[in-house]
Amino acid sequence: MHRATPINITMPDWNQPLSDLPDHTDVLVVGSGPAGSAAARVLAQCKRSVVLIDAQAFPRDKTCGDGLVPDTHAALRRLGVIDEVLARARPAQAARCVAPNGRHVDVAGELAVLPRRELDALLCHAAVQAGAQHVAPARFVAPLRKDCGRVTGALLEHGGQQRTIQASWLVLASGAGTTPLSAAELCQRKSPSCMAIRGYVRHADPGMAAEVGGLRFVWHPRLRDGYGWIFEGPDHTYNLGTGVLVGQIDEDLGKAPRNLRRMFEDFLSVDPVAARLVKEGEMVGELKGAPLRCDLEGAIWAAPGVLVAGDAVGATYSFSGEGIGKAMETGIAAADALVAHRGDDTAIEAAYRASLQALKPRFEMYRQAASFNSHPWLLNVMVWRARHSPRILAKLSDILNERRMPGSLLTWRGVRSMLLP
Numbered sequence: 001m002h003r004a005t006p007i008n009i010t011m012p013d014w015n016q017p018l019s020d021l022p023d024h025t026d027v028l029v030v031g032s033g034p035a036g037s038a039a040a041r042v043l044a045q046c047k048r049s050v051v052l053i054d055a056q057a058f059p060r061d062k063t064c065g066d067g068l069v070p071d072t073h074a075a076l077r078r079l080g081v082i083d084e085v086l087a088r089a090r091p092a093q094a095a096r097c098v099a100p101n102g103r104h105v106d107v108a109g110e111l112a113v114l115p116r117r118e119l120d121a122l123l124c125h126a127a128v129q130a131g132a133q134h135v136a137p138a139r140f141v142a143p144l145r146k147d148c149g150r151v152t153g154a155l156l157e158h159g160g161q162q163r164t165i166q167a168s169w170l171v172l173a174s175g176a177g178t179t180p181l182s183a184a185e186l187c188q189r190k191s192p193s194c195m196a197i198r199g200y201v202r203h204a205d206p207g208m209a210a211e212v213g214g215l216r217f218v219w220h221p222r223l224r225d226g227y228g229w230i231f232e233g234p235d236h237t238y239n240l241g242t243g244v245l246v247g248q249i250d251e252d253l254g255k256a257p258r259n260l261r262r263m264f265e266d267f268l269s270v271d272p273v274a275a276r277l278v279k280e281g282e283m284v285g286e287l288k289g290a291p292l293r294c295d296l297e298g299a300i301w302a303a304p305g306v307l308v309a310g311d312a313v314g315a316t317y318s319f320s321g322e323g324i325g326k327a328m329e330t331g332i333a334a335a336d337a338l339v340a341h342r343g344d345d346t347a348i349e350a351a352y353r354a355s356l357q358a359l360k361p362r363f364e365m366y367r368q369a370a371s372f373n374s375h376p377w378l379l380n381v382m383v384w385r386a387r388h389s390p391r392i393l394a395k396l397s398d399i400l401n402e403r404r405m406p407g408s409l410l411t412w413r414g415v416r417s418m419l420l421p
């Protein structure tokens, strides 16, 4: 079994200054989140020269629910870092789905919770361990191009200093912000798909963990078009928050149509467990909000010399807002395409597009499932059925664990296949 060398993530000795940037690399990866670090690790393991850059020095915080769902476990396994991550994470056995009527069902899955500051530092370190050079802080400003438009490198900046680097390929894994995507002329939609807000609360009573029930998801008409969550993390610290589908928003204002803080208050008013946690516990840090990009939409997936991965390519599920696993999967797919078809631009782009296309039905299923967020009463029916039918519960568990894809959820047959044993 793989055992990674333990690391001390408070010692950011793997950040190199911009002045250490080499003139050339095989692959420049922009963004050291899960997508970028996964791509960089696989490329470096395959003996490609890789420079991984991030606008922030690591370790850094990332606003997230910190929930590691089954696809994340699978990607961590592929990267050979699962043991190290799980040694630090808080494991959970089930996703507790709480319907508007207060009844719940526990859907079994391979689950855990680890704050992103730690997870992302472990992933970035794993890329460096494999041979990638991590240059941070360094901000991607714009791509360099040949006359024909093919990307050949990038202009980077930090603290008034600018440097260029030539790269055979660029992997853009810069997350949900659209500035880098726009600079690369790959942005098709500026508004995010969802917005979410989260905070941390410490509560040492072991009874609280039992009440939360692992990863707790709460649906309610007051949280319409979204849901609330409480995820129990390490050290008696809980991550709780709310997220909402954005739909069409005013691109000039760039604001979510819903006040997220008010939605968070609504969450506390409809879920007694969240209310107790916040009332009795100690709030750690501030509430923080962030955008998400979902459904593999909103960006051009690939262009000559550049592949787009993670949140930048919309690799987050819209129903659940989970995207860490698929960010890593798309980063790994980009690396695989670059390794398998080295020197053949057309084949690299085609292979990467095919990998994303293969994921598309699953994203479509989650997009359809988002209608549950808009009609929370449907969850009353779903939870009631699952509580009374072990076979339906097993179906839900298979979907969570990505062992099964239901048919279309928008058809009567699809809904019936979910609700009938």
Ligand SMILES: Cc1cc2nc3c(=O)[nH]c(=O)nc-3n(C[C@H](O)[C@H](O)[C@H](O)COP(=O)(O)OP(=O)(O)OC[C@H]3O[C@@H](n4cnc5c(N)ncnc54)[C@H](O)[C@@H]3O)c2cc1C
Binding pocket: 030, 031, 032, 033, 034, 035, 036, 053, 054, 055, 056, 062, 063, 064, 065, 066, 067, 068, 069, 072, 138, 139, 140, 141, 173, 174, 175, 176, 177, 180, 195, 196, 197, 198, 241, 289, 290, 291, 292, 309, 310, 311, 312, 315, 316, 321, 322, 323, 324, 325, 327
């Ligand atoms: C509130 C909230 C809760 C969530 N909860 C969960 C959850 O529980 N489970 C889950 O699976 N997913 C969750 N998600 C989604 C998850 O956070 C994302 O899917 C995931 O972070 C995507 O990873 P990434 O590597 O694509 O991007 P990121 O993790 O955002 O990493 C992108 C990196 O690029 C860097 N960058 C940006 N611009 C530049 C630039 N110009 N130059 C250089 N570097 C740059 C950033 O500093 C950052 O480090 C949540 C999201 C939010 C907002």
